[in-house]
Amino acid sequence: MLGVMPICVVSDPRTQPPAHLQRLPIPHLSLSSAAPHMSVKAKVRKKFPLVCPEGDCDYILKTVIQEYEDQQNPPSGFTSINTILFGPLAKDFSETVAEGDLLVLAGFAVGRSPTVKKDGLHPCNLQLAGGDVHVYVYPASTLGPSPNKVSSRTPAVNTEAAKAKYAYVALKDLKAGTIVNVYGVVTFFKQPFRTKGTDYCSTLKITDESDVKLGCSIFSEKLEDHPQIYKTGDIVRLHRVKMQLFNGAVNGMSTLGFSALTFDGTAGSPVTPRTSSRSFHFGDEDRQAVERLRAWAAGQADLPATSAVVLSAVQPRTYFDLTCQLLAKAQMDACCTLLKVWDGTMCADPLLNVSVEQDALEGSLAPTRGRHNLVANVLVYENHVEMARELKPGSYLCIYNLHAVAQSAETPPGGGGAGGAGHLSFQLHRGTAFGRGIRVLPDDSPDLQELKSRLESLENDPSDSSLIEWSTPPESLDMDPENSLTVRTCDHTQERVTLACVKSSTPPRVSHVRVRLRSYQPESLHQALKLHCPNCKVLLDVPDEEAIASRFREALSEAGCCSEPWAFTGHLDSCEPGRQISLHLCRSVEKGTRATFEEMCRMSGVQRSMVPVRSSEGRMTLLDLSAPFLFRGPKRYYGCTQCSQVKHVELDTQAEMEANEGTIAEVLGVQPLQYVFLVKMALEDDTDCLDALLWNDAESFFCVSASDAEASQEQQDCIQQTLDKLCPPGGSLEDHPWLDLCLRSYTVEESGQHMVCHQILNTAVRRTDV
DNA sequence: GATTAGGGTTCG
Numbered sequence: 001m002l003g004v005m006p007i008c009v010v011s012d013p014r015t016q017p018p019a020h021l022q023r024l025p026i027p028h029l030s031l032s033s034a035a036p037h038m039s040v041k042a043k044v045r046k047k048f049p050l051v052c053p054e055g056d057c058d059y060i061l062k063t064v065i066q067e068y069e070d071q072q073n074p075p076s077g078f079t080s081i082n083t084i085l086f087g088p089l090a091k092d093f094s095e096t097v098a099e100g101d102l103l104v105l106a107g108f109a110v111g112r113s114p115t116v117k118k119d120g121l122h123p124c125n126l127q128l129a130g131g132d133v134h135v136y137v138y139p140a141s142t143l144g145p146s147p148n149k150v151s152s153r154t155p156a157v158n159t160e161a162a163k164a165k166y167a168y169v170a171l172k173d174l175k176a177g178t179i180v181n182v183y184g185v186v187t188f189f190k191q192p193f194r195t196k197g198t199d200y201c202s203t204l205k206i207t208d209e210s211d212v213k214l215g216c217s218i219f220s221e222k223l224e225d226h227p228q229i230y231k232t233g234d235i236v237r238l239h240r241v242k243m244q245l246f247n248g249a250v251n252g253m254s255t256l257g258f259s260a261l262t263f264d265g266t267a268g269s270p271v272t273p274r275t276s277s278r279s280f281h282f283g284d285e286d287r288q289a290v291e292r293l294r295a296w297a298a299g300q301a302d303l304p305a306t307s308a309v310v311l312s313a314v315q316p317r318t319y320f321d322l323t324c325q326l327l328a329k330a331q332m333d334a335c336c337t338l339l340k341v342w343d344g345t346m347c348a349d350p351l352l353n354v355s356v357e358q359d360a361l362e363g364s365l366a367p368t369r370g371r372h373n374l375v376a377n378v379l380v381y382e383n384h385v386e387m388a389r390e391l392k393p394g395s396y397l398c399i400y401n402l403h404a405v406a407q408s409a410e411t412p413p414g415g416g417g418a419g420g421a422g423h424l425s426f427q428l429h430r431g432t433a434f435g436r437g438i439r440v441l442p443d444d445s446p447d448l449q450e451l452k453s454r455l456e457s458l459e460n461d462p463s464d465s466s467l468i469e470w471s472t473p474p475e476s477l478d479m480d481p482e483n484s485l486t487v488r489t490c491d492h493t494q495e496r497v498t499l500a501c502v503k504s505s506t507p508p509r510v511s512h513v514r515v516r517l518r519s520y521q522p523e524s525l526h527q528a529l530k531l532h533c534p535n536c537k538v539l540l541d542v543p544d545e546e547a548i549a550s551r552f553r554e555a556l557s558e559a560g561c562c563s564e565p566w567a568f569t570g571h572l573d574s575c576e577p578g579r580q581i582s583l584h585l586c587r588s589v590e591k592g593t594r595a596t597f598e599e600m601c602r603m604s605g606v607q608r609s610m611v612p613v614r615s616s617e618g619r620m621t622l623l624d625l626s627a628p629f630l631f632r633g634p635k636r637y638y639g640c641t642q643c644s645q646v647k648h649v650e651l652d653t654q655a656e657m658e659a660n661e662g663t664i665a666e667v668l669g670v671q672p673l674q675y676v677f678l679v680k681m682a683l684e685d686d687t688d689c690l691d692a693l694l695w696n697d698a699e700s701f702f703c704v705s706a707s708d709a710e711a712s713q714e715q716q717d718c719i720q721q722t723l724d725k726l727c728p729p730g731g732s733l734e735d736h737p738w739l740d741l742c743l744r745s746y747t748v749e750e751s752g753q754h755m756v757c758h759q760i761l762n763t764a765v766r767r768t769d770v
Numbered sequence: 771g772a773t774t775a776g777g778g779t780t781c782g
Contacts, residue, residue, distance in 0.1 A: 195773080197773040197775090198773065200774090336782070382782090403779075405780090427782075432777080434777070434778065
């Protein structure tokens, strides 16, 4: 990755690692501990020699580090942990770090240590590979006998960026017993399935220009670590695959440190890797490798085509892959789950309807508006039931090797099924033969574009009046979830209760209610936008324009001479390869140049990043944090005055910045504040009334991010329109629409007093109604 | 630094 220094040697022991990093004591580490902001502070107890399993193409280094005991009551437990570094990072580490050095590590993954019985160390290990990893090294020589000793050596010196590169072996050159990195075009795959061991297994077969085929088995207990393959023709890059002889042919198997990137195989489409790795190396050569394979595959007539078919083209008694949206699902019995799906096309053959009790059905068929022959009933069996359990109505799926089954004339439409001979149902049979399985596709997948535009045009087409009589009869309107301006997005099946019932029950509990919104506070949307510190939890009002402008005027009036240019521009490599982003640091101290707040807004322009600075003791520093520390286009980013440890702005540090606000904040020593919504809603039904907060789930409720709303009048207007629909101004309560809500009731303690609070969660305003 | 599976249609 460009522009990132994974290993940073800190010569001044007073220099603190970035403020957003949260230190985790090694004894407290568990498999679920890995998160970008987590760090460990530890001394290098043992450093093993750099290992290079295959020629010059890859490195592994093992080291044992021990919790740094600079605290009054050091946590007890396993204080020493195995740490494995991969690739160029391993080489850099080997050359830079010595036993006895103090490290702060961030961006690691946590795995199970396979050597726990042998070495008696921590049951987990730390795994570090590539770009998002940060290693801050405090050399032993700069550390005094006491951890608090102050040294006067010169500050931060960076090592050179990693120079070593990954090498990829052509499939024709593979030899049993080696561990290699490979690229290939997928010709066959199975989605991950549970093994009899501890892991999930996914299998794939790949090929390349040499036309050699390689079968691979990937084992990992984490589903997300498996290659995210959507269809044959996808291109994969696999790291650390071990070649083994099986039945006379070389096969690949994942080994420790395995990682995968997957790309769409369509020539000309964006080269966007799909991966769970937060850290991976991806450069121009990788882009070229993908494009080369795409071009080659496009000319190969004998590569297997995908079996994707839309519902309108399904032939009875065939197997095919279906890309669809899940509308609803129901557990039929222990080994069979029913999925009701659609893809926006109308099946040529009549579809079998498997009807189930309303209570047993999770999700809703309301989006189909009763339209005919659009909903496919998919029965998934046995091993696929586990995967089906995790599926959320509304999500997009690819179901592989689905069997289109025609109801035979002899079979009566039993089991609640409706439809006679020839009606089509769909079955995902047990086992994984032919790649049978289900995969959830991300909402932004290019494979969903056609499906989504079909569904959208169905939604916007009111002309289908012949089917109006299918819609719900008026007498049942009150029970119809469509008759609510909001929709619950949770998957638990709570019975709906009254507000009186909510009030009389003991928290904590989750309730489903149908209520009207009598009023809400604050009435001004801008006051509902707050700044929240994820660290100290403080909640602040967003400073108004005048307050910021006045802070700028103050800075302008401060005495301060400056020799630096008034503004300068740095071009930074962004994490997206090949794209540069400019970051502008601009002085606001010089009267002559009048860097007022208004100037700042103008200069930050459409997408430019601007950090306002002033001069302090001849060095640049931020304005105080009552003003934004970063302007980017219309967006303003604030820092927490409590939790930030603002540093001087160094030109050197500028060169290290990636142009995302998190990294800029990190370099500046700022703990960023998040924009949040906070609205108090007075809810009422026939039995009672109560106040509920819209807070954690407010963004999904409005379908707008708070930071976008802050920067966009359009978004604010949109939210205001929503609120006006939910709570029409001036009308009586009877005019207010009914809302289906999911409420969480909980207690909070404030100065010794216990109070019951309610929050609206898992609820969203229906988009089409706004 | 062990194990899993090792493609090739269900039979509901």
